[in-house]
Amino acid sequence: MAIQLRDPVHGFVRLDQEEVKLLDTPAIQRLRRIRQLAMANLVYPGALHTRFDHSIGVAHVASQMARELELDEHEEVKLVRLAGLLHDVGHGPFSHVSEKALDTYADRSKLKGAKKAEKIHELISAQIIQNDRDIVRLLGEERCRQIVVLLSQGHGQPAMKSIVSGPLDADKQDYLLRDSLFCGVKYGVFDIHQMHRSLTIEGPKNEKQLMIKQDGIHAVEQYVLAKYYLTTNVYRHKVRLITDEMIVRAIMLGIEKDEISGLKKLYSYDGTDGFVRNYCTWDDARFLQKFCVTAKAGRCQAMLARLLHRRLLKRIFDARANEFPAEIRDRLKSLVEPDSRPLRERAEREIAKALSKLTATPIDSDEVIVNIFSIRSVRETSRNDEAGILVTGQEPKPFDQVSTLFASINEQYTDEYVEVYAPMEWSTDTDKDRLRREARKPILRLIETAFQEKAKGGKA
Structure with a gap:
């Protein structure tokens, strides 16, 4: 039934x-x-x-x-x-x-x-x-x-x-x-019905593929923006x-x-x-x-x-990759790879020592987490994730080449972010700002030092 x-x-x-x-x-x-x-x-x-x-x-x-x-x-x-x-x-x-x-x-x-x-x-x-x-x-x-x-x-x-x-x-x-x-939140909303109405299958008999008609371009633009905004505001x-x-x-x-x-x-x-x-x-x-x-x-x-x-670790440090020297910036992404784990753990141990000294409170390095993640620009998202979407016409073209919205957006980069989470405690925003400010330079220096030693072939 x-x-x-x-x-x-x-x-x-x-x-x-x-x-x-x-x-x-x-x-x-x-x-x-x-x-x-x-x-x-x-x-x-x-x-x-x-x-x-x-x-x-x-x-x-x-x-x-x-x-x-x-x-x-x-x-x-x-x-x-x-x-x-x-x-x-x-x-x-x-x-x-x-x-x-x-x-x-x-x-x-x-x-x-x-x-x-x-x-x-x-x-x-x-x-x-x-x-x-x-x-x-x-x-x-x-x-x-x-x-x-x-x-x-x-x-x-x-x-x-x-x-x-x-x-x-x-x-x-x-x-x-x-x-x-x-x-x-309203970030993930797009016109799903209009997007479905614009779907079509075109191509030679044995090579037919999913495409969108011209009247679906704006709905797909909404969809791409929804992915971007939900990523930056919810998933990240x-x-x-x-x-x-x-x-x-x-x-x-x-x-x-x-x-x-x-x-x-x-x-x-x-x-x-x-x-x-x-x-x-x-x-x-x-x-x-x-x-x-x-x-x-x-x-x-x-x-x-x-x-x-809900006694969560606190974000004591955050920085964009462009805040690091160029030779380190290019290697930041590698810190998330499995073979870089010893390097990451060493950085966490050194950061724990620095934070212990700063707060006069013992901090266990097991509770210090270095997290590196990336956020692609909306233009970069459309050029990669949606690159396989073809728009119908005399000659089918990739969506990002047809969309006037994304053609007008010049940013074409992926931003790398480095964050450090630790078991910090603060009672006021003033205390939080002070601790984050005082911790920033030591943490930046420790991360830079770890990468410089890796580049020289030093052991993590």
Whole structure:
């Protein structure tokens, strides 16, 4: 029996009997307990929406796009809807935060062939879709295989791939609108209906691809700006960055310092079905209960307790890359690479010493985090992420060449940012400003020194 759900973003969303049964499988019900934006609710109280909600939205948007393109209702529309429902089934606790831990602790030596280079959470998704008994029993082995191919490599005509995974895919469209709504901001809003009306499939018979008509250019411009503003104002909000980094640090401390076997087992992906079965028993609530609420005192437990009670690390330092000497600026990005971890840890130890001296209070280097991230300009975003969008005409052209808005924007750069989070305390804005001001020069000098020693071949 088909049902209709009232979705806060898209209104009534219709689901057929098979889709309802798919949603009721334990693998997808688990997504109800994994928040879309991890602990962003500590700064945006309404950000309590989940991967489950988002998956329903993606299926709905995917079917709207497919029907606008007049794809076959029985086979193609159905397949992109199922792919939408299943696309996030491999997410772990706290969504994308788990990806960092999986990439760090996965045992890639046990993976075969091309799998060694693939994203771990995508491998987990594929295993769940093809091996989960309830999902396979409901959809059949062949359709499960088709969904995995569609989510990873594309299936059939390129239009289907574009709907599920592309610059204008249903995933991005839904999360922009959904995250914007639940965070209570207007940055992610764009005219989704006009954008869908402008979709078309053109090209030679065997090379047809998704394009937009001329009357959809402004809707796509809105979409690109929505991505940019939501990134700068929500995804890169300082509290969001701090909470994400605190979770990652807690996992690292739990595995490497506290030697918590259950935590290591959760993130040491080895490609086996046993790993996936265990992985599918975890969600946000169980993670916090097991490793914080009922856990023995330890470094991991202490960091998670800070998060649970909102005693967050503070941003004591922030700088743009252009504030560093040129020879250091070019190497900043490398600090996020795994092989630069000893260098980063040394910088954190030295910064902890400097802050301890400044505040006359012992500060543990395990609670000092150096975070480096980038924000691309809106022009750079349009030239990269949306480069694959073609606009129809006598000769199809890339979107960024046709858009008069982006042609008028000259900025073409990616800004690198360096931030330092530490367990600082201040009672007034005056105290905060004083501490940040006094800490700035020592931290700048320590980061510069670390890179200069690396350039000379010194050990971290």
